[in-house]
Amino acid sequence: MTDREYDLVVSNGTVVTPEHGTFEADVAASGEKIAAVAEPGTLSGETEIDASGKHVLPGAIDPHTHHGIYRGLDADGESESRADLVGGVTTIGNYFRRPGSYEEIMGDYFEQAEENYYHDYFFSLGLLSFEHVEEIPTIVEDLGITSFKWYMNYKYVATEKFGVDCEMRDDFGDAFIQALADVDAPTTLGYHSENVEITSSLGDNPYLDVERDDDAEYRDYQTLVDQFPGYAETQSMVSGASLAKQHDYDDDFYAVHISSGKTADELAALRNAGYRLTGETCTHYLTLTTEECDERMNVNPPVRSKEDQETLWERVADGTISTIGTDHCANLAADKIGDDVPDSLPGFPSTPAMLPLILSEGVNEGRISLERAVEVTSTNTAKAFDLHPKKGTVRVGSDADLAVVDLDETKTITPELLQGAPDYSPYEGTAVTGWPTQTVVRGQLAFDDGDVVGEKGYGTHIDRPL
Amino acid sequence: MTDREYDLVVSNGTVVTPEHGTFEADVAASGEKIAAVAEPGTLSGETEIDASGKHVLPGAIDPHTHHGIYRGLDADGESESRADLVGGVTTIGNYFRRPGSYEEIMGDYFEQAEENYYHDYFFSLGLLSFEHVEEIPTIVEDLGITSFKWYMNYKYVATEKFGVDCEMRDDFGDAFIQALADVDAPTTLGYHSENVEITSSLGDNPYLDVERDDDAEYRDYQTLVDQFPGYAETQSMVSGASLAKQHDYDDDFYAVHISSGKTADELAALRNAGYRLTGETCTHYLTLTTEECDERMNVNPPVRSKEDQETLWERVADGTISTIGTDHCANLAADKIGDDVPDSLPGFPSTPAMLPLILSEGVNEGRISLERAVEVTSTNTAKAFDLHPKKGTVRVGSDADLAVVDLDETKTITPELLQGAPDYSPYEGTAVTGWPTQTVVRGQLAFDDGDVVGEKGYGTHIDRPL
Amino acid sequence: MTDREYDLVVSNGTVVTPEHGTFEADVAASGEKIAAVAEPGTLSGETEIDASGKHVLPGAIDPHTHHGIYRGLDADGESESRADLVGGVTTIGNYFRRPGSYEEIMGDYFEQAEENYYHDYFFSLGLLSFEHVEEIPTIVEDLGITSFKWYMNYKYVATEKFGVDCEMRDDFGDAFIQALADVDAPTTLGYHSENVEITSSLGDNPYLDVERDDDAEYRDYQTLVDQFPGYAETQSMVSGASLAKQHDYDDDFYAVHISSGKTADELAALRNAGYRLTGETCTHYLTLTTEECDERMNVNPPVRSKEDQETLWERVADGTISTIGTDHCANLAADKIGDDVPDSLPGFPSTPAMLPLILSEGVNEGRISLERAVEVTSTNTAKAFDLHPKKGTVRVGSDADLAVVDLDETKTITPELLQGAPDYSPYEGTAVTGWPTQTVVRGQLAFDDGDVVGEKGYGTHIDRPL
Amino acid sequence: MTDREYDLVVSNGTVVTPEHGTFEADVAASGEKIAAVAEPGTLSGETEIDASGKHVLPGAIDPHTHHGIYRGLDADGESESRADLVGGVTTIGNYFRRPGSYEEIMGDYFEQAEENYYHDYFFSLGLLSFEHVEEIPTIVEDLGITSFKWYMNYKYVATEKFGVDCEMRDDFGDAFIQALADVDAPTTLGYHSENVEITSSLGDNPYLDVERDDDAEYRDYQTLVDQFPGYAETQSMVSGASLAKQHDYDDDFYAVHISSGKTADELAALRNAGYRLTGETCTHYLTLTTEECDERMNVNPPVRSKEDQETLWERVADGTISTIGTDHCANLAADKIGDDVPDSLPGFPSTPAMLPLILSEGVNEGRISLERAVEVTSTNTAKAFDLHPKKGTVRVGSDADLAVVDLDETKTITPELLQGAPDYSPYEGTAVTGWPTQTVVRGQLAFDDGDVVGEKGYGTHIDRPL
Ligand SMILES: [Zn+2]
Ligand SMILES: [Zn+2]
Ligand SMILES: [Zn+2]
Ligand SMILES: [Zn+2]
Ligand SMILES: [Zn+2]
Ligand SMILES: [Zn+2]
Ligand SMILES: [Zn+2]
Ligand SMILES: [Zn+2]
Known part of the structure; x- marks a missing residue:
């Protein structure tokens, strides 16, 4: 619907924030920042994440x-x-x-x-x-x-x-x-x-x-x-x-x-x-x-x-x-x-x-x-921790840190599922309903449908005061 | 910067809301609704309002x-x-x-x-x-x-x-x-x-x-x-x-x-x-x-x-x-x-x-x-009055009701300035600093730099509950 | 134990007031006022009320x-x-x-x-x-x-x-x-x-x-x-x-x-x-x-x-x-x-x-x-009602208004028991435990063991402010 | 006015307690206890303290x-x-x-x-x-x-x-x-x-x-x-x-x-x-x-x-x-x-x-x-300190601990005035208005008009709980 291509777009999801409640929107990142929040289905990006039926949360x-x-x-x-x-x-x-x-x-x-x-x-x-x-x-x-x-x-x-x-x-x-x-x-x-x-x-x-x-x-x-x-x-x-x-x-x-x-x-x-x-x-x-x-x-x-x-x-x-x-x-x-x-x-x-x-x-x-x-x-x-509004919100100009979650997905916790170094979990065997399907870090798709696709070393220290 | 043309864009202003504080952004309307909030200077519209140096408020x-x-x-x-x-x-x-x-x-x-x-x-x-x-x-x-x-x-x-x-x-x-x-x-x-x-x-x-x-x-x-x-x-x-x-x-x-x-x-x-x-x-x-x-x-x-x-x-x-x-x-x-x-x-x-x-x-x-x-x-x-979030906020999907204000402009109140029917004002002669320069009603530019350019009869009754 | 004869003495009872809790004492009246509160069994009066085993309350x-x-x-x-x-x-x-x-x-x-x-x-x-x-x-x-x-x-x-x-x-x-x-x-x-x-x-x-x-x-x-x-x-x-x-x-x-x-x-x-x-x-x-x-x-x-x-x-x-x-x-x-x-x-x-x-x-x-x-x-x-300390307390100088009560006595309410003009009672038939045995009004024994012995017309209006 | 002689009587003073405010009364002790509180001028005692114009406080x-x-x-x-x-x-x-x-x-x-x-x-x-x-x-x-x-x-x-x-x-x-x-x-x-x-x-x-x-x-x-x-x-x-x-x-x-x-x-x-x-x-x-x-x-x-x-x-x-x-x-x-x-x-x-x-x-x-x-x-x-009602009040049965005070008397503090061991006082030279004229300890006159007349060793430990 638009010709501009953002770097990344999470489209057709339900955005959730304490400030604005829940609403349907596309969220676009340009570089590291949220560049646009727009009507669902209107933005396009080099990377596109389909969040239909899912919720889009600040990371x-x-x-x-x-x-x-x-x-x-x-x-x-x-x-x-x-x-x-x-x-x-x-x-x-x-x-x-x-x-x-x-x-x-x-x-x-x-x-x-x-x-x-x-x-x-x-x-x-x-x-x-x-x-x-x-x-x-x-x-x-x-x-x-x-x-x-x-x-x-x-x-x-x-x-x-x-x-x-x-x-x-x-x-x-x-x-x-x-x-x-x-x-x-x-x-x-x-x-x-x-x-x-x-x-x-x-x-x-x-x-x-x-x-x-x-x-x-x-x-x-x-x-x-x-x-x-x-x-x-x-x-x-x-x-x-x-x-x-x-x-x-x-x-x-x-x-x-x-x-x-x-x-x-x-x-x-x-x-x-x-x-x-x-x-x-x-x-x-x-x-x-x-x-x-x-x-x-x-x-x-x-x-x-x-x-x-x-x-x-x-x-x-x-x-x-x-x-x-x-x-x-x-x-x-x-x-x-x-x-x-x-x-x-x-x-x-x-x-x-x-x-x-x-x-x-x-x-x-x-x-x-x-x-x-x-x-x-x-x-x-x-x-x-005085990171706001750089972090913690879905707002133009804030960091494009997003978690796309499927509230209906159920998975049982295992160390493997969580992909960390530890070989055990205090929650092992627990069936949990509500999981991220994608995670976006400062505009970069970093986790996608089970796979970590982010970049080691991409993370940066947040110098405070902002 | 983008090829899509929204119906109306308020660009380069500082958006003000109690939810998100103040931040620089373009606000676009498509039809009656806010269609996008985006990085300043990135959106274009059939109608464009330059809000540089001004604040953009929900109407x-x-x-x-x-x-x-x-x-x-x-x-x-x-x-x-x-x-x-x-x-x-x-x-x-x-x-x-x-x-x-x-x-x-x-x-x-x-x-x-x-x-x-x-x-x-x-x-x-x-x-x-x-x-x-x-x-x-x-x-x-x-x-x-x-x-x-x-x-x-x-x-x-x-x-x-x-x-x-x-x-x-x-x-x-x-x-x-x-x-x-x-x-x-x-x-x-x-x-x-x-x-x-x-x-x-x-x-x-x-x-x-x-x-x-x-x-x-x-x-x-x-x-x-x-x-x-x-x-x-x-x-x-x-x-x-x-x-x-x-x-x-x-x-x-x-x-x-x-x-x-x-x-x-x-x-x-x-x-x-x-x-x-x-x-x-x-x-x-x-x-x-x-x-x-x-x-x-x-x-x-x-x-x-x-x-x-x-x-x-x-x-x-x-x-x-x-x-x-x-x-x-x-x-x-x-x-x-x-x-x-x-x-x-x-x-x-x-x-x-x-x-x-x-x-x-x-x-x-x-x-x-x-x-x-x-x-x-x-x-x-x-x-x-249970109009929210249709009214009272700057959010994708809400009505594109906006007041672009110049916080530094001073005008002295007269009945003529206010353009209503009454030929007197209780505030006549008062110097007031902070005035709208544009007013947008459901996506339509209705007041522009002193002139009412809106359309008689454009307003609609807000049926509640929403 | 003392030769002075007060007009009236309530002896050997347990005095009860919110100020002093409960304590054993004789209470004497001279004329209309409380003239003395003294160790149990020490006062004598023209009229003597034995309050042994009973409680003495301000009326x-x-x-x-x-x-x-x-x-x-x-x-x-x-x-x-x-x-x-x-x-x-x-x-x-x-x-x-x-x-x-x-x-x-x-x-x-x-x-x-x-x-x-x-x-x-x-x-x-x-x-x-x-x-x-x-x-x-x-x-x-x-x-x-x-x-x-x-x-x-x-x-x-x-x-x-x-x-x-x-x-x-x-x-x-x-x-x-x-x-x-x-x-x-x-x-x-x-x-x-x-x-x-x-x-x-x-x-x-x-x-x-x-x-x-x-x-x-x-x-x-x-x-x-x-x-x-x-x-x-x-x-x-x-x-x-x-x-x-x-x-x-x-x-x-x-x-x-x-x-x-x-x-x-x-x-x-x-x-x-x-x-x-x-x-x-x-x-x-x-x-x-x-x-x-x-x-x-x-x-x-x-x-x-x-x-x-x-x-x-x-x-x-x-x-x-x-x-x-x-x-x-x-x-x-x-x-x-x-x-x-x-x-x-x-x-x-x-x-x-x-x-x-x-x-x-x-x-x-x-x-x-x-x-x-x-x-x-x-x-x-x-x-x-601004009657205090004339009324409502057991204190020297206050009015000698007293109720001697037997907390263990049980009686069933009838109009006759209450001795008023009404020939019915909303409480008729109710067994009640805790009854006055004597009532003293401004130093005068007025009710004694079932009999009203007070004097018609003895009561006076309390002029306020005191 | 009465023939009984109490051991000690403080007569004609104004008794002060938080429970009963201020009121005129004689206070009599029999042995160690308050034996009577009575109309002013009615009690007599072996020891009599004239508290006319003074206030009688619990010690x-x-x-x-x-x-x-x-x-x-x-x-x-x-x-x-x-x-x-x-x-x-x-x-x-x-x-x-x-x-x-x-x-x-x-x-x-x-x-x-x-x-x-x-x-x-x-x-x-x-x-x-x-x-x-x-x-x-x-x-x-x-x-x-x-x-x-x-x-x-x-x-x-x-x-x-x-x-x-x-x-x-x-x-x-x-x-x-x-x-x-x-x-x-x-x-x-x-x-x-x-x-x-x-x-x-x-x-x-x-x-x-x-x-x-x-x-x-x-x-x-x-x-x-x-x-x-x-x-x-x-x-x-x-x-x-x-x-x-x-x-x-x-x-x-x-x-x-x-x-x-x-x-x-x-x-x-x-x-x-x-x-x-x-x-x-x-x-x-x-x-x-x-x-x-x-x-x-x-x-x-x-x-x-x-x-x-x-x-x-x-x-x-x-x-x-x-x-x-x-x-x-x-x-x-x-x-x-x-x-x-x-x-x-x-x-x-x-x-x-x-x-x-x-x-x-x-x-x-x-x-x-x-x-x-x-x-x-x-x-x-x-x-x-759970001494009440033995101490802290003027009530029959309580200890006869009393301070008779003259609220109008002014004295300047010196170590000698206070009669203790210390040869200095932090208050030395301070003019103070309001002094005890008599102090009674458990029925015994212990301080009288400047002189300590009490008995060494008369004091006893208060065993608690009472
Ligand atoms: Zn820790
Ligand atoms: Zn810790
Ligand atoms: Zn009105
Ligand atoms: Zn009204
Ligand atoms: Zn009534
Ligand atoms: Zn009524
Ligand atoms: Zn200490
Ligand atoms: Zn200390």
Whole structure:
């Protein structure tokens, strides 16, 4: 109908965004950007994707991955970003925490990422010392990184674990927050809510008597739940958010991986009391329960009860929880699985399954609307990490990151299906309805009907502030 | 850059919507609909509007006009809708209240409207009797009208004024609300907040002693304010909303023309207490004060103090007040102006000045953002009257109703400038910065650089539910 | 143990007040006042009441009676105040509403009361016209009456019913409230919450089609509930309280006889939204349900469902509802009972049963504490009507009004037991556990073990402000 | 007027309690208890105190003293309790924190207290280890001590300071709270709100750079304020209260010595969000400002700004802060005063000045009512520590602890006036209006017109639960 040929056109699909609801349109990319949104069937492109009967979403964003944590970033960057395309993910936020100057460290990472990523990425840096805090202005200005993480779970153990001269106590957090509040650019502080003084049993708390007897023959998943009780998460979130509020930084305070229903409820209560913090949960807290978990699902915080899961869904639906991530780690079963649950390595692969699981368990099960699914897996995430409107939306001038999904397609999860490095999946055997059929990264068709067709190294770092 | 020729293209402008903020794009219409939003400078059309350096807004919607009230609808429809184009207005909601069967009455109105309107319109019907209430299902089904009005100011006087066998007391309002709650389609109940038992001094309230002495030589604008005190508006809004809430209809309850700051504050309080009603204010309450008013500005409710005005702006800015209308009446000075203020006719012309005044006093004076201005003059209005997403947004598939505005242009208001029938303006002599340069109605260029170029009778009734 | 002989001593009882909880003490009166509270068993008096094993409460106050409404005040004052002693009531607030100057009218009432009342009383005047409103300052200053009533149920019918030149619309209520706000002394505005435009079916509201067909053979109690739906009460309370709030008078606004659970819930919501009004319910709404009601229980508002009853108890318990009254009317069965329920006279006798029923159904059934029972039947009532600390408490210097109650005594209600003029009771046949054994009025033993021993004419009017 | 002679009678005074407001009465004691409250001028006693023109208050309670901290408990108990009588204090709550078994330790303290105290006392135990936590049931059952303290300021330093094998981290606090929640009796957890990780500069927080340069010649009071910023108190209160709330123990959580206005504001916010904790402030935070402070006023937390002071008064007035204490320490100037402010010993004498300062600065300056002054210095304190109704009220059967005060008497504070061991006062030279003229301890006249006439060793430990 038109003679102009765009570079790529997704035609005849139903576009879904939280801003505009659902509507039929062609979406065209010229180069990396969305160049046009137009009446269905009117645009033509060098590459054409027929989205008839399908939905066109802004590419999903997983704000919480740990590429490079068990293997090198070059390996993970390549395999995992490739796998992500299968799941409609076009951007990830990867966490690093290492001693030493990030100014110096990050060079290698940027290089490895640049060569390997199929999709875009931004980094969030876990600060481990006052030296790190002092680096904040440089990190923002020179590295284009504006999101950070306060690992409450490394309190006390940072020296032993990382060799830093810092115990990561609250004076560190206090300086961290104040330094961020001093930065001119918008920033984000991810916060691992965990009162480690409780969960680590540093003392002798008889109320947290978790298999102290090392003679236990086999420790199951409940052992993890006992060691990391929900209230230690809830209280820590309140404590951290309160410190942020003291420095008027609560609106950039971002509680990662909320696992407990009570934490979500308290988040709602804090919001009503004037706190402006943001909360993230993860796919596994929404789709698994303690009973269903084994060695593969060792993660911190652990997967909790059915009741927690239901509360989390309600809090996703009602707006309390703003984003969904995965805490993805790319380990192999041989390394991962130990003698029992606590003996197994924490973390598991999840990013490629994120969007399908949310579509299947959230949208198709009627727990949230399709628009809300897009909001929590893409739009809100882009806003929370100051990637918006470059990411997270379908708008002329935004990056042409798109996931074409078939809400009716059912597939059973296997490691092979997800195409990542890991040879196991916590979701193995789960039948999931709602899958991407195509994934477009900055204008380039990167996943097409089961095949990754993107280009290794095509992904770029998103320098912030935009 | 492309060979396809759309019917109309607005090129190189900055599109503004509450959903997507501001971004540079071409907007193309094919027939009546938005056919494409594309990179700036890439689309071509039979008609091309160069919006370089300008902003492209969804056409403004004035939900509150009284065409046909002083002159015939054919006269008003023609002259006023033509004038509206000058002010970037592409849709109006016109109120009718008449005795008799609307099923029978509306035929003529539809006809007169169809022949005369330059832009689109929807009707809201003021019900005046139980017979009217009984007509609700038919009105919705057969006439495509889903918005109604409860004129609290006609309580007791409906019989005298309209010859109906109804005093429009709360039993009438109660039946009205319940009948609306029973309708399957989404509906809207506009509510004129006024405790007429107080403002009409039906009794002998010594606390409302308004110029009872008819010997007064000249009664100025303050006389109106004394007769219609703000609290009689505030209390009436609460009373009406409470009745709606009893029937779980508060989310479709729409308080028109809020004039008092305290009413706006109480609206905020009710919202916090769980009421879901919507509030509208009018241009004149935001831009005039009692001291500035004379015979021309006789209107009910009257224009109040500077303090009220400031509170109203704050409540527009903070989200409490959702929409802006005008209460536009097309009367002539000779008819309008009486011996003194109360002796003058109520109502005055305002629609064409609405958007420019909001841009000038709201956006350019820094009281609200440009996005918020669009939201309260178009997007929210479309949502409140169930016109969305056909109206109120810039989206493929929506009606191509657009206002291209130059935020820097200053003009001084005169009746001639506004091009309507009225030979006076309450804003005469006011320098206003921010004016439409082009107005597009359903794909047709209707106002261009000072000249109305639209087509009489092009406008159509918006049948609801969509 | 002491040689001083007080005039009267209640010895060895357990005193109960909301201020001091429960404690063992003798309570002595010297003349009319409490002269001493002392260790149990230490005081002696000319009259001695052994309260061993019993509880000593401040005398109950029924703030809502209609003595003189069906019979003369002389007759009612005598018989009903005598009966009240049986129920531990030592003060009543009686409502009058009559046309004409209260300054002139009240003389007779004061005289009749003075000669007949066994216990103390205060009057609340229902104002019916603007002339009445003008009398407010005189009423307060000359008559010592500071509580008033706005009968929303007489709107429109005041002229017909009372011959006044006033329709009691909101301009009247507006002047009423403003005049009260202007008074220097503390005042109280009782408000009968009823949207009479709804309940009277003045129009033709098809949603309130209550036995319009007068051919109905027999109309049961549900007919009343249909005619006076709860929402017409709820909405009216909100509407009235909102008008009071406009004049900053909401803290003296007192919603009488709340009958609907939703009204109580909305009262809680208004409180949270900053309204400071007070709410009263009545014994019958707490102890009867529609199903249990017949001709005898015709009253406006009517007794509602079990669910309403339960909500009311919860709202009494949680502090939302502050006081309990009865709406007592002293009519005889022959006059009261009509052909069917609506045909029967409204109002029934209740005051003497108030405290026993609250002790039985409230305290003994575990719905409220004994202290809370005292609070809502005496202390709060005294505060709401500005009788405190003269009334409503057990404190040296306060009036020696006491009810000695046996919480374990069970009696079955009969008209004879209650000793009033009425020859029937809505509670006839009900077994009630918790009865006064002695009642002391201003230092005088007035009821003793089944016998009224008080003195006719001993009661005095409580001039306010104190 | 009566022949009975009570042991002691306070006659003709104006009794003040929050429950009953103010009223004229004689108050008689028989033995240790209030035996009668009676009409003024009617009681006679072996000892008679003429309170004409004066007010009779329940004896003040200082819930926060540190007797025995700088000198022995025998010395402090004697001198300080004697001095307290000058200030109308009849009960104190003394904190101990020591390693070792309290079961064993407390014997000596009980003995020393028994021999020396002029007035009553209860103990609150600061727990320092998990062993202490395990002792809780025994402490409650055997020692009659139900109030405890979580010293957040000893986190990390408990081992060094007390030799305990516990760092008093949150696992300790967690076990502490859970153990208290498990106790059957009502308990109280005093909590020193201080994020010691911030105030101790354990790390290298550049945002808390407090005179790190030890070359500073002289460090003034502002140095303390810099080291202990208000936000470290606020955040710690939230953090601690949140942990208590996790175990549904927030209603027994008692934040001691609130010094910062923002902490008080956040306390109000938490209350609105459903937390039920109690807050205490101290006399010095209400009457001093940083500018007025020198070496004598070294205390933790430090005295803050005029703005903080004003907020604290508002929060005392509006009910947010429930109690007032002193943090009294009985040290001598020679020991106390160091080279500069931080070099001086923390803590100073204050109890005897508490009530006079609150009467002078609070009541006579119009900041709070006399009833509220009684509430926060006695009644609420008794309730918070489960001493009520034995203490904190003027009621038959309660302990006859009374302070007769002359609200018009002005005296200038000197150490001699206060009669304690300390030879200095932070309030020296301050003119204070409102002083006790007599103090009665459990029925015994203990202070009379400037002279302590009580009996050493008369005071007894208040075994709880009552
Ligand atoms: Zn984490
Ligand atoms: Zn993580
Ligand atoms: Zn109107
Ligand atoms: Zn209008
Ligand atoms: Zn009534
Ligand atoms: Zn009544
Ligand atoms: Zn402390
Ligand atoms: Zn202390």
